[in-house]
Amino acid sequence: MILTLSWLKKHLKTPANLNKIIDKLTNIGLEVENIKNVNNASELFKIAKVVKVEKHPNADKLKICDVLVSKDEIKKVVCGADNVRPDLYTVHASPGAIIPKSKLKLKIAKIRGVESFGMLCSESELNISNESAGIIDLKKNSNDVGKSFFRDKDEKIVEISVTPNRPDCLGIRGIARDLSAAGLGSLIDIKKISFKQKKPQNIKVSISKDRGQGCLSFGSCLIKNIKNTESPKWLKDKIISLGLKPISAIVDITNYVMFDLNRPLHAYDADKIDNEIIVRNSRKNETFDALDEKKYNLEGGMCVITDRSGVLGLGGVIGGKRSGTELETKNIFLESAYFLPSSVRKTSKALNIDTDAKFRFERGIDPNSIEEGLKVATDLILNICGGEASKFQITGKKNFNKKKIELSLNKFKKTIGFSITANETKKILLALGFKIKTKKSSLTLEIPSWRPDINQEIDIIEELIRIKGFDKIETIAPNKIRERETLTFPQRLFHLSQRAISNQGYLEAITWSFTDKKIDTLFNPGEKPLTILNPISTDLDVLRRSIFSNLIYYLKKNQDRGYQDISIFEIGPTFYGKNPGEQEIVIGGLRSGKFNKKSWSEKTRGVDVFDVKADVLQCLKELGLNEKQFNVNADSKNYYHPGRSGSVVKENKTLAFFGEIHPTIISKMDLKEKNIYGFEIYLNNIPLQEKKLRLLKGNFKVSDFQKSERDFAFILNKDYKVGNLKNLIRDVNPSVIKFVSIFDVFEGENLPDGKKSVAINVTIQSDEKTLSDNDLNQICKSIIKIVQQKTGGSIRS
């Protein structure tokens, strides 16, 4: 919504200056978004007089004019207009001016060899109208020469962001009313208007009884024998200040009333109406040529204004071309109606039309403003265009009941925290247009019909504190008491794993939850993608089913920027269905290139599967799971390299996958650095622990007794999974076997085919005593026996 001080002052008697008004507007909920000038550098457009016109020596169509640009200053200006002639008063734009239409800045320039000081302007160039045939022909005299063409050159345009609950403030008068309630002046009564209205309005108007009829009331006036014309300057200025283009007096007047009183109107050329007006539901496949030069195919059930030949307009949305007014229009049929917000909204959404009228009707117009709108507009038309007005005709509902709300006087304190007196309450509400009946501990309020947003007691509280000022609300410091734990167990897992993986050297990425179907399918072949109906682009058209879908894309982006050695991770939702809740939290990471950078102290090496395996195990450890609680096996998903990947499983639930990313995916994605490993940990599969996290880890115990280490080498079958050995050996005597490490694995050399050698180091320590050689030998014998039994292998030498 747009506001100028001069326009506001038509409705508000106030000594306040613009700055004070702007502050107040924001404080009462009418947020000022922007303040700008009507026309930047408007003083560069001046009224000037053409003194002499000569032919341009080098161009047939151009003329060189002597132009009086101020009382005693004549400049040479080149002009191509046909209507330029001596003694013509017109608008001269000096060098430096920015032409409103083209937004080009004028410079002193030679035109076909002759220097021109600025230019003479047409209405079109100044965005005043579409008239571009000649330069402006002003009816002025020599006293006006040198004056600024744009009046109100210091007038500021205030842009207000009106929230959708306040349709009344989409008119200047509504804003003035709010300001007056907030103590910034008094609302000026609308002056009594009277004009002769002899004949009845004789075009028949009917509102059909269709189901869901969107029009409740239709007011009309027939104005005959008018002379439609250009608007007078004051009206043009107003229309221009709204950012609109003046068209003709009739159109400008309806726009003016809409912005002045928030009362949309529509003017029809009465001679183009076929017999009668019928407001009814549209029929399927009816078509309509609208004023926006578009042809619309209507669905059934839209509220349309029709005559016997068809649709004339979409109620409350847009008028039609067939009955549009022109400068030649003689007789006007003026409409002032009430359309239901839901009807206007439905039609405009279906057809994707946005107009100022639609914007207002869908938020709710004062249903009791029909007659006032007709009155104000008709009066202006009679004054500017002449003619004779008919009596007003109101078809449909004549009176709209006003809502009543009971306001308990202690409700304000209960909600806001401090008291307001009954007197102040009444004063504010009266100024806002409420009618009040006082009771002992409450007020019975009649709600003004222009306030569709006020429906219950709490809405009145909002009005009171809004006008009183939010700065009056106390600040009660919060208590620092915590009665519940901040995080649940799964939330804690989220944080712990995020930190664990970051500590492993990964950068956290936050990517979008939607992704490119083509990439997503690489990680979920054969399953149905989760399509978004209205994606922002075709490459972000599905919900991600894998944490890798976006991560690999950003890995590629970074590789393309010249980085090869990258470790990135993301923790967030992946989706497995379109219903709410069909999502799970996954933490996934990708490593590419070298594990370490070139360094003075070490050689570099490529990332390998044991890096990502370590990342997974370390993360699980941080989440309270030790290696005894899960198994690592070679099963994995088909987007991993089948020979270099695995999974971590606990009780039939997969906790994680890890491994080399499948070479097919790497080549399909066209990744430059092809050594890429990844992992995914499914946090939802981590068993929920009722216990506190600190209780998950075993008691911290240190043995005081001597530890011993023993090495073993076993010959095992080549395909034996060495990972099992650790738990196997530990289980021989868990109370004293503290640690098992595998320090060498090799095949070939002098080993038989199909065999491998595995060297193991076992740390043995008792919590109770120093173990004797005999004890140790017993334990070692048991280890050898069990390993040989369970693996079918043999001890070496």
Add this chain to the structure above:
Amino acid sequence: MSELDKINKNFVEKLNKIKTKEDLQNLKSEFLGKNGFVTNEFKKMSQFNLDQKKEFSIQLNEIKNSINENLSNKLKEIEKDEINKKLSDEKIDITLPIRSQQEGKIHPVSQVIDEISSIFSEIGYSVAEGPDVETEHNNFTALNTPEDHPARDMHDTFYLEKNKRILLRTHTSPVQIRTMQKGKPPFKIIAPGRTYRCDSDQTHAPMFHQLEGLHVDKEITMAHLKGCLNYFIQEFFEIKNIKMRFRPSHFPFTEPSAEVDIGYRIENDKIFIGDGDKWLEILGCGMVHPNVLKNSNIDANKYQGFAFGMGIDRLAMLKYGINDLRSFLKLISDG
């Protein structure tokens, strides 16, 4: 000078010239060895009578002890010199970089979610969650935003189903509904999470993060709301007495509704938060609308409270001086 004094003087002179352990050993043999000067003096003992013997042996032992002590001191000195020399030979350039390791980092948005959570944890809030895919009912209708409400236009919504019943949540407010529907008052929660709107340009991303807050109890007023947010803003920006204002606004799910601005100024193209004559909008809030309580089966006559919502990405950008969060998707930077 007696014979013994000569021996001692001779020893001290020689000792001072010794540089190595080997020479020191030789010196020791020269004086204390089988045929050493001191040993030879002991051999003279048989020439003396008892009294002389006594006298002589005292002197001789004194000299022997003194020599021993000097030798041992000299040995320590030589060893110390040797170690110092060895260490000085082992000197390396300590300014060389450490062995390379990949450095992990938490995303600034995650960082800020943690910071905000711990601030609210301090004053008794728990963290709640809800799904990213929501029903139209939870996202709009239950939040007092019926189907033909123009406020729905302010949320450009991603839909997953043709009938528009299933969507990507446009704000974290549906978590209010889920929390209240499944629990009993009082409620005191914050809910950070991903939110989605299908407009994208330099200032709007199709996905962003919000944090919802809800406090419902019997006597919670707007003064508590103001106190809570004032506390949060001071803690978050780490500025005491930060300039803050509540400005009336409109959200369908709160009444009265307010937007909260903080003061700032710009100096040398840098933004300074906390004072100055410009205002920056940072969050929206208000008293929970009675219709929202009713829609969640809470008795609106008995319970009341406030809710707030803030854009986390923006807060992260403000606090850490980040111009465009999308630059974080270009993760790696030099240096």
